[in-house]
Amino acid sequence: MSYDYLIVGAGLFGSTFAFEAAKRGKTVKVIDKRNHVAGNIYTEKIEGINVHKYGAHIFHTNDKEIWDYVNQFVEFNRYTNSPIANYNGEIYNMPFNMNTFNKLWGVVKPDEAKEKINDQKAAFGIDKPKNLEEQAISLVGTDIYQKLVKGYTEKQWGRKATELPAFIIKRLPVxxxxxxxxxNDRYQGIPIGGYTQIVEKMLNSDLIDVELEKDFFENKDEYLKDAKKIVYTGMIDQFFDYQYGALEYRSLQFENSVLDLDNYQGNAVVNYTDAETPYTRIIEHKHFEFGNQSKTIITKEYPRTWEIGNEPYYPMNDKQNNEVFNKYHELAKRTPNVIFGGRLGMYKYYDMHQVIGAAISVVNQEFKSN
Known part of the structure; x- marks a missing residue:
């Protein structure tokens, strides 16, 4: 065996583990099927602009230890995430707040907004929300649901809101x-110079070898022999040859354009909440770093049905899929010398700070006797 650890996936989870293992004198090999490190947080400089190649990423956390940890690799700017919603040309502030309520209803005071929402909730007759539609209306009323939630959500997930679990919308601030x-987090920002450098610095060690454009499954048996332990951050169902069936995900397609303008939409993220617009949002990357370049780059983000072979982005954590995942998770616990982690390995939606926290937790468990 050539290495102490083979890490499958050069994203944030695998790279954090690699960094910590090398600090402890362990030899590490990192492989990734893409032609770059950093996974979905990869940023590429185009026309002097750091482009978020796999969708908008804004680092935020309330955990000072996580904030200090990531700041050892890069300096963050003061970017504050303030997306806006475009509903057939009408512009609304997000998250839903008094600016949103004033634009929609003309209310000025919080009590007026609460009364409006409560009246609409009562008219709909919701007691205990059973699905996303009912949960959304219980939070913000029918007007906001119809204009700013329903179309966007159904595009994003490819299902009717009445068929989606209520917990999905609970992440939405009101x-x-x-x-x-x-x-609401205390710490927030974008790395000055992009995210890729974080992972590059994590993997910059004489004890870490990195090999790109290497598919673990093309030589799985050989890779399993190449190290004492495996840290696997790919799809857990694929690792076990889909023996309980394939878990469901949502995929994305990105359409990038370089525009001969200095400012296209005036904001980093604009969500398109009507059902007719085929994309869910447009990202204008220069605004993440307050850029003043003469050109701008925008990305239209299209949700897509996931099939085996497509890139998985969002796990579909409904009851049926979670039951299938639990079977794979039990298999994983009985698989010696393989550590499963990350969004795909744990079939769980993680923000960046949660990925780092989960990786550090695994590291602490793995090296607790050291």
């Missing part, structure tokens, strides 16, 4: 203040 900051 505020009765005039505050357009999407996150």
């Amino acid at each position: 505020r009765f203040t005039y505050d357009n900051n999407y996150f």
Whole structure:
């Protein structure tokens, strides 16, 4: 065996583990099927602009230890996530707050907005929300649901809102203040110079070898012999040859355009919440770093049905899929010398700070006797 650890996937989870293992004197090999490191947080410089190649990523956390940890690799700017919603040309602030309510209903005070929402909730007759539609209406009323939630959500997930679990919408902030900051977290920002450098610095060690454009499954048996332990961050169902069936995901397609303009939409992220627009949002990357370049780059983000062979982005954590995952998770616990982690390995939606936290937790468990 050539290495102490073989890490499958050079994303944030695998790279954090590699960094910590090398700090402890362990030899590590990292492979990734893509032609670059950093997984979905990869940023590529085009026309002097750091382009988020796999969708918008805004780092945010309330955990000072995680914030200090990531700041050892890069300096962050003061970017605050304040997306806006475009519904057939009408512009609304997100998260839903007093600016949103004032634009929609003309209300000025929080009590007026709450009364409006409560009236609409009562008219709909919701007691205990059973699906996403009912949960959304219980949070923000029917007007906001119809204009700013329903179309976007059904495009994103490819299902009717009445067929989606209620928990999905619980992540959505609702505020009765005039505050357009999407996150409540104490720490927030974008790495100055892009995200890729974080992972590059994590993997910059004489004890870490990195091999790109290497598909673990093309030589799985050989890779399993190449190290004492495997850290696997790919799809858990694929690792076990889909023996309980394939888990469901949502995929994405990105359409990039370089425009001979200095400012296309005036904001980094604009969500398109009507059902007719085929994409869910447009990202204008220069605004993440307050760029003043003469050109701009935009990305239209299209949700796609996932099939085996496509890139998986969002796990479909409904009851049926979670039951299948639990079977794979039991298999994983009985698989010696393989550690499963990350969004795909644990079939769980993670933000970046949660990925780092989960990786550090695994590291602490793995090296607790050291």
